[in-house]
Amino acid sequence: MPSNAPRMKLEATKALGAQVVLYDRAxxxxxxxxxxxxxQSNATLVHAFGDPWVIEGQGTAGIEIGEQxxxxxxxxxxxxxxxxxxxxxxxxxxxxxxxxxxAIVEPEGWDDIIRSLEAGEILPVKDLLHPTYCDxxxxxxxYPINFDVLRNRVSQGVSVTTAEVAAAMRLVFEKLHLVVxxxxxxxxxxxxxxxxxxxxxxxVTLSGGNVDRETFVQxxxxxx
Amino acid sequence: MPSNAPRMKLEATKALGAQVVLYDRAxxxxxxxxxxxxxQSNATLVHAFGDPWVIEGQGTAGIEIGEQxxxxxxxxxxxxxxxxxxxxxxxxxxxxxxxxxxAIVEPEGWDDIIRSLEAGEILPVKDLLHPTYCDxxxxxxxYPINFDVLRNRVSQGVSVTTAEVAAAMRLVFEKLHLVVxxxxxxxxxxxxxxxxxxxxxxxVTLSGGNVDRETFVQxxxxxx
Numbered sequence: 001m002p003s004n005a006p007r008m009k010l011e012a013t014k015a016l017g018a019q020v021v022l023y024d025r026a027x028x029x030x031x032x033x034x035x036x037x038x039x040q041s042n043a044t045l046v047h048a049f050g051d052p053w054v055i056e057g058q059g060t061a062g063i064e065i066g067e068q069x070x071x072x073x074x075x076x077x078x079x080x081x082x083x084x085x086x087x088x089x090x091x092x093x094x095x096x097x098x099x100x101x102x103a104i105v106e107p108e109g110w111d112d113i114i115r116s117l118e119a120g121e122i123l124p125v126k127d128l129l130h131p132t133y134c135d136x137x138x139x140x141x142x143y144p145i146n147f148d149v150l151r152n153r154v155s156q157g158v159s160v161t162t163a164e165v166a167a168a169m170r171l172v173f174e175k176l177h178l179v180v181x182x183x184x185x186x187x188x189x190x191x192x193x194x195x196x197x198x199x200x201x202x203x204v205t206l207s208g209g210n211v212d213r214e215t216f217v218q219x220x221x222x223x224x
Numbered sequence: 225m226p227s228n229a230p231r232m233k234l235e236a237t238k239a240l241g242a243q244v245v246l247y248d249r250a251x252x253x254x255x256x257x258x259x260x261x262x263x264q265s266n267a268t269l270v271h272a273f274g275d276p277w278v279i280e281g282q283g284t285a286g287i288e289i290g291e292q293x294x295x296x297x298x299x300x301x302x303x304x305x306x307x308x309x310x311x312x313x314x315x316x317x318x319x320x321x322x323x324x325x326x327a328i329v330e331p332e333g334w335d336d337i338i339r340s341l342e343a344g345e346i347l348p349v350k351d352l353l354h355p356t357y358c359d360x361x362x363x364x365x366x367y368p369i370n371f372d373v374l375r376n377r378v379s380q381g382v383s384v385t386t387a388e389v390a391a392a393m394r395l396v397f398e399k400l401h402l403v404v405x406x407x408x409x410x411x412x413x414x415x416x417x418x419x420x421x422x423x424x425x426x427x428v429t430l431s432g433g434n435v436d437r438e439t440f441v442q443x444x445x446x447x448x
């Protein structure tokens with residue numbers, strides 16, 4: 001786990017019985033750290049996003065979106081706006097909802113997939129030290145399995161600022177009474193700031209509530 | 225609406241198109257204020273708790289508890305721990321779940337129903353100026369319709385402190401990623417502080433998220 005992961009996430013993982021090994025995002029490769037641990041322990045790697053089963057599991061959110069719309073007597077979704085780090089959730093949603101357009105939203109400075117889709121090849125993040133509150137979306141670069149799904153399906157890709165993320169978190173706090181972490185609020189942030197061209201039936205993902213109290217308070221306070 | 229109601233609740237009500245008339249909790253009777261408005265406008269009173277239809281509506285939460293337990297292959301609930309202001313929700317739960325024991329939880333200083341059940345008659349709150357964060361539970365006294373249901377069904381009644389409420393709100397923030405207002409957290413506060421004798425299948429109500437950002441931050445910060 002990155003050494004600057006939210007304390008709450010670290011503690012909750014430990015409480016589930018995990019042995020947590022920390023690494024430095026800026027100077028260490030998590031792939032290399034994991035490979036060394038696996039060599040020592042004969043463990044099995046379950047990659048956070050670059051894995052077909054993980055992608056399939058995240059895609060179940062898309063199946064639920066379809067079912068919930070159906071129970072409301074609606075068709076679709078026509079468009080899914082997805083929070084995007086390594087591209088696991090976005091790829092899963094794309095595969096689960098073959099008739100939906102997919103919009104991906106990344107935090108400012110961590111928009112490697114948007115740039116990769118534009119370039120037609122996988123590009124890494126430019127600056128691993130670029131500050132962001134969206135720790136869950138700080139992926140250095142995507143994997144071919146994610147890229148191959150997304151390159152054929154993503155119709156819009158935008159990045160959002162901290163101020164836009166904070167405004168979305170505040171709206172969710174005030175109107176939905178939910179706690180969403182910064183990285184889980186980027187899709188809504190993009191919609192609220194008018195950066196996404198909506199379709200008649202648009203679904204927006206809110207994913208993850210692992211945010212330390214201090215960070216939550218700070219972002220809510222600075223929200224417009 | 226009381227003049228010290230959460231700003232968020234006031235604004236959300238206005239946004240729905242309501243004309244909001246404020247009154248002072250300490251010096252005015254909301255019954256008298258409402259009666260004057262009705263005389264002027266020929267409006268219909270929908271009482272917040274002392275009304276059979278309101279009680280029945282709140283009781284649907286009990287039906288949902290039963291259905292959700294059933295879908296998990298469980299029976300019950302054996303006990304429902306209910307947040308309690310005027311006694312509308314608690315009475316509704318009691319009627320909807322005739323086989324369940326009912327525990328009511330009130331904020332410190334606003335424990336008029338607990339005292340009424342002990343006395344066998346409806347007693348008012350002793351001090352209308354007693355400070356509490358649980359604005360939704362600040363009912364001066366209950367109504368006969370609520371009292372008559374609760375007197376035959378309540379097996380436990382306890383009050384909780386602000387510190388206990390704050391600890392419950394923090395747990396809900398950290399583990400459930402939900403925003404719950406102080407008055408909506410009293411039932412869980414009572415359970416967490418060991419004041420409720422639990423039964424094998426116990427349901428705890430978390431009700432209401434109308435809490436201003438400043439109050440939420442303040443209570444989370446002071447939680448142990």
